[in-house]
Amino acid sequence: MSKQAKVIEIEEVAIRFSGDSGDGMQLTGTLFSDTSALYGNDVSTFPDYPAEIRAPQGTVGGVSGFQVHFGHTQINTPGDYCDVLVAMNPAALKANFRWVKPDGIIIYDADQFDAKNIEKAGYKGDPFLEEDVTGIQVISAPISNLTRESLKDIGLDQKSILRCKNMFALGIVSWLYDRPLEHAVNFFNTKFAKKPLLVEANIKVLYDGYYYAETIEAFTANFKVKPAEIEKGTYRSINGNAAVAWGMMAAAEKADLQLFCGSYPITPATGILEELAARKDLRVKTFQAEDEIAGICTAIGASFAGSLAVTTTSGPGLALKGEAIGLAVMIELPLVIVDVQRGGPSTGLPTKTEQSDLMQALYGRNGESPVVVMAASTPSNCFDYAYMACKIAVEHMTPVILLTDGFLANGSEPWRIPDLNDFPDIKVPRVAPDTQNWQPYARDPETLVRTWAVPGTHGMEHRLGSLEKMNITGTVSYVPENHELMSHIRENKVQKVAKDIPPLEIVGDEDAELLIIGWGGTYGHMVTALTEVRREGHKVALAQFNYIYPLPTNTREILGRFKKLLVCEINLGQFANYLRMQHPEYPYRKFNKIMGLPFTVKDLKEVILKNLED
């Protein structure tokens, strides 16, 4: 389709679509990233949107953004800075200008840059004089008017017509990066199957945007990003929330248990509940409870009744669930609690990412209340860790907290569809039906795991509860020695999970002096920074933790190999403090950001280089 414009091959590109919350930027970004994934690029995305559904139009508070990073090489982050910023109004420019590369491109909807909108965005005069755009190619496109013009005879009202302007922007960028339009076309054909006029309108504007870019000669060239060389297989695009839901469904199928999710909507975790609620065809039971506490308590009830029970939440919800997690510890039933972390404390930054629930997950309950804590580190490996969380919960009869975060939850990437046969079996510690004189709290001497008898099973009637239990018999006990014994048993039972988790692995130079340490969702940025620093000739290694309590058994040994340990996390140093408690013999350096945003590779590189010297 392209004319004779110069085509330049490049390795990778980051594009940020931004506009008002109502401008459809999330859809635009998703269509573009899916198209790139289908084309064969490696892709990473980062939606950045406000908590308000419709903040006042035209204000910086209402700006919704979606960054897509795609490349011919492996892409581990959505990119710190963007090569192209699409700004649908002055507020979008104001909110995102700082993320544009010094030699980047800004494409803006000139029709929305009127005096009123400029003032609303907080500019005093011409935004392109107020921002330093030296070196940046600024392209003014009358997107609104051309959309109106394109659809003037189609028979839609003005409001509906203007809603298609995001497709004009998508058309422009699609030309610029030589993306096929088929995926977007198919999307509209399916989505608006019953509204052919909307299908026609969106597709027409999309093509008009594409031809506009081809025609205006504002762009000196268009760019080609060849497909990435990635592992063979069947791929699909997946985000962290969907991957968590699917991983839990996979575990339920493998364990032959019914999956039950008791939950309450909370940003940014709701996507998991939505994904599970849609899967009645897989016989998933979802219970949208009246509050966070009821969410986890229904899950505990379902676990008692024999389901693989999970509950999903974010920081404030985890706080509310604390007492009930303690109940699950006391009754020693399987339960998975997913905490999609967001900015805190209190309501905090609901739509922004953070890693500040670590201490809450580890210790945020009354009493000695040990649970397994683990963390996923990429959108797609949320599947693997959700699967493992379920496996550990069931096999060890314990609550497991799985930490993800807003960045993983909403970020998406291509995912090679796994073969479920490659996943380890899940052995359910059910009571053998012919057991005589079964005791609810009798344990496997090795693992300290008790067995699971489910209501409906003849001869195994028993009572569980939140009061301290006598070991073996499970009756209520106030005996001092028993409480001490049970406190140790519960602790040791969780520590014994360490035998079932893989050893910690190191990426990079085994003989480096500096080990950078991360956990959970920062992996993409950490590994990218590591790769770039090593490419520049420095020696450095990375340890990214997925298992936090218990830690992998080789943790001490690995930490001891390096002279300098730098713990990087998006909080004020919770994991560093935790490592200090677990392995006080080593000195830890810290690097912390807490802006509600993922790390930037740039910041990480700087701090790595600094710590290499110091």
Next chain:
Amino acid sequence: MDIQQLKPEDFKSNQMVRWCAGCGDHAILSSVLKALSQIGYKHEDVVFVSGIGCSSRFPYYVNTYGFHGIHGRAMAVASGVKTSNPNLSVWIITGDGDGLAIGGNHFIHLVRRDIDVNLILFNNRIYGLTKGQYSPTSKQGSVTKTSPFGTIEQPFKPGGITIGANGTFFARTIDSMPKISTEILLEAAKHKGTSITEVLQNCVIYNDQTFGDITDRDNRDDRIIMLKHGEPMIFGKNQDKGLMMKDNELHVVQLGDNGISEKDLLVHDTHTEFAGIHLLLANMDYPKYPVALGVIRACEATKSYDVKMEEQIEAIHEKSKIHTIHDLMYSGSTWEVK
């Protein structure tokens, strides 16, 4: 299904019952054991779920599956048990503090969803286990440890809350009337949906005789009315008083006065969809009215939440092409890298 004839003792656990001597809970326990033996459940199919409080020790004393949860959350735990396995007979044991204060939110939502469980609310108008603080059902003015000058709060009426939350079953009994309690519990068990049975229960230590004015044997029959479906609302030692509806209000009338006869009285209809009359009856309080006992409201079965959930799942499972996680992972947009 072969059902052996079970005796109440068969449902008793081997645990020592630790309620105070003279506590109303003992009588409720025996009423429940009797009801269980008459319903004909198998032990393994019954689950008792409770929260925290004196009454919530109940599950330890019944020889079925039991779950003693955390304060206020029995309704939520039981909702999970029942929706996970609708074949179980699920009973919730809670009190006025556990069920209406800390667990009030779960109480109304349980009722709203109409999950097929049976809830027994032990109402003694006091916090017993924490040794004598006022509860959401304590009468206004009650002097307790946390209200030394009398409460200034209006109490909840459990029947009003149940019916206000679109409840489909509400009944009331008194701990000291075990025969009636058993009859009511049998009705509650039959109901398809959430059944709420309020038991007016005496706390002999912290709130003795809180219901004394209506439970006192000499005057009891003049101060309570036993409601029975299809029967006129007559009460009194001499069966000479009745209830009439006039000017949208209930009136206590003397049979024979002004020519009033039995046919002028209200006839109890437990099944009517019209909640107004049930609300008036449930909220009747002595001394203006007799206190209503019996099944006040029992709507004809629709479908309970747990049944609807199963049906929805089966219908969608049937229609969908996705039956395994493998099917799901390969559905929608995928692409091949060769």
